[in-house]
């Protein structure tokens with residue numbers, strides 16, 4: 001079981017002043033609308049509708065936060081999230097590139113997104129979601145260029161890779177490596193940019209992406225609490241020996 005399965009809706013933000021005061025590491029998901037961002041978040045978190053809130057009309061331009069830790073995993077549990085126990089946050093940034101977004105909303109987007117990714121100290125890394133068939137659109141490049149000066153890592157997911165055959169996939173990955181390695185700082189050093197193929201439909205690259213995200217958050221699946229029967233409770237033995245939590249068989 002991945003630590004990301006613990007994800008739970010936390011809050012929605014439409015103004016920088018409303019960003020949560022939490023100090024735990026955050027990892028943000030960015031991408032062109034329709035690139036497959038919601039599908040990727042949902043499958044990584046093993047939940048059908050977690051990133052659905054981001055698609056609600058009127059909320060598409062907002063920043064949606066999901067918490068890891070601080071609450072029971074089971075979706076049926078309605079107990080409140082204990083903010084002090086949150087260990088990391090997944091941040092679903094507004095999808096960009098909507099043709100129909102008017103100028104005013106676009107500049108709101110620029111301001112909100114640009115400032116957030118460039119100056120949020122808690123932000124540990126960015127996951128850039130791009131359709132494997134047409135990666136590095138103008139706005140994807142804009143995101144990379146906004147973020148690069150922070151020196152923080154970017155992990156790119158080339159989504160919908162099921163739409164490519166083996167040859168096309170290899171080429172897409174190679175091309176992405178070439179593009180990413182072309183970014184260098186003033187000293188000629190490459191930025192910490194990585195890339196992988198991903199398909200929410202076929203679950204391609206799921207484990208690799210999940211492991212990478214957990215590592216970028218500074219967390220580890222190893223210290224995940226056991227929830228072997230999936231009811232949101234630690235099993236009996238763990239309740240007795242909270243200090244001796246292990247991984248359940250099959251994890």
Ligand code: GDP
Pocket residue numbers: 031032033034035036037038039040095159160161162163198199200201202
């Ligand atoms: P978002 O706008 O970036 O959040 O994109 P969505 O996750 O809503 O996906 C946009 C469309 O692409 C939907 O019709 C999805 O069903 C489809 N889609 C998403 N991921 C995949 C994938 O891995 N493979 C395929 N074939 N389609 C996908």
